[in-house]
Amino acid sequence: MSPLTGKHERRLDQDLAGLPQSIEPRRDLWPGIAARLESGRVRPARRWAWQAAAAVLLVASSSIVTLQLVKSRVPAVADAPASAPVPSAMPAAFGPGHALDPEYLAAKEQLAEMLAQRVDAMPASARSKLAANLAELQRATAEINAALALQPGDPLLEELLLNAYQAELGVMANVNQLTRLNGTVNQTDSARIRL
C-alpha cells in the first residue's frame, strides 16, 4: 500500500466512524409496537427468573465446594504474569431500599474471593476479557439500577437486573471451574470465557 493510499484508507475509516450512528425514523414507531404487544401474541417478562437465579446459585455454590476440596492440592502457578485489574463483584442490590438474599450475597462473595485468588493463573488475554466482561456487566447493572430508582418495583427492570446478577455469577463460576484442575487456564479454555 502506497503512503498516499494508506492516507486515503485512514481517512475513509475516519469518515465511516464519524457517520451518525443514530438516525431518527420519520414517524413514531412506538404505537405500532405497543399495539403488537397489546395483541396478546407477545408474552411479557416473567417472574420465573427467580427460579433460574436459584439454579445458577446452586451451580455456583457447588463450584465453590468443588474448589474448596481441590484447593489444597492445586500447586501455585510459577511465573504467572502480574494480573490486570479485574473489577470486583458488583454490590448486589435490587433497586433502592431492597437487598438480595443473604445466602446469595455470601455465595457471591465467596466466588469473588476465589476469583481474585485465581485471576493470576489466567493468561493475560483471558484476564483482559474477564475484566471487560465484568465491567460490562457492572455498567449494565448500574444502568438498570438507575432505571429502577425511577420506577421502583418494575417487574421488567427487576428481571433485567436479576439476569445481570445471574450473568455475573455465571462468569465467575465459569472461570473458577476452568481453573480448578491445575490452577491455570489454557488458551482453549480461555476462549470459553465468553462475552
Added chain:
Amino acid sequence: MQGSKTAFEELYREHVGRVYGLCLRMTSDHALAEDLTQETFVQAWRNLPRFEARSSFGTWLHRIAVNTVLGQARRRSELLGDTGTIEQQLGDVLADEAAGEPGSTRDLEAAIAGLPPGARYVLVLAGVYGYSHEETSAMLGVAVGTCKAQLHRARKLLRQRLGEPQEQP
C-alpha cells in the same frame, strides 16, 4: 404489565435511533427499515428474559436487528430472486436522508447504500458501528475470513465510487 411496557417504551426511545439507523443502512429502504425496527423491538420484548447483560442492551438489540434484516432479505430473495439490482437502484435513499449534511457525508452515505448487500452489511457493522471482525461475523453468521474479505471489497468499492486513489496491486 403496564409498568413493564412503560419501562420498555423508555428503552425504545433511548435506542430506536441506533436500531433504525442500522436497519436503514442495511436495507436502504425507509419503509422497510421502519417495519424491521418495529419487528426488532417486538422480538426484543419477547426475548427479554433471555437478555443476560453479557453485552450492552444496545448491542443485544443490534444483534436482533441484524437477524431480523437477514431473515427479511432471505425471504425477499426467495420471492424475487437476486435483489442486487434492486438494492443498487435504491442507492440514493440515504443520500436523500443526508441532504442537509456536508457533501462528503452525503456522498459517503450514497456510496454505502449502493454497495452489494454482503459488502454493505459488513461495512455498516464494522466500519460505521465499530464492531470487531469477530462480532460482525457472529452477527452475520459468516466466517471471520469472509467478513474481512467483504470489508476489503466494500472499502475498495467505496474508494472507487468516491473517486479516491486505488490500492496498487
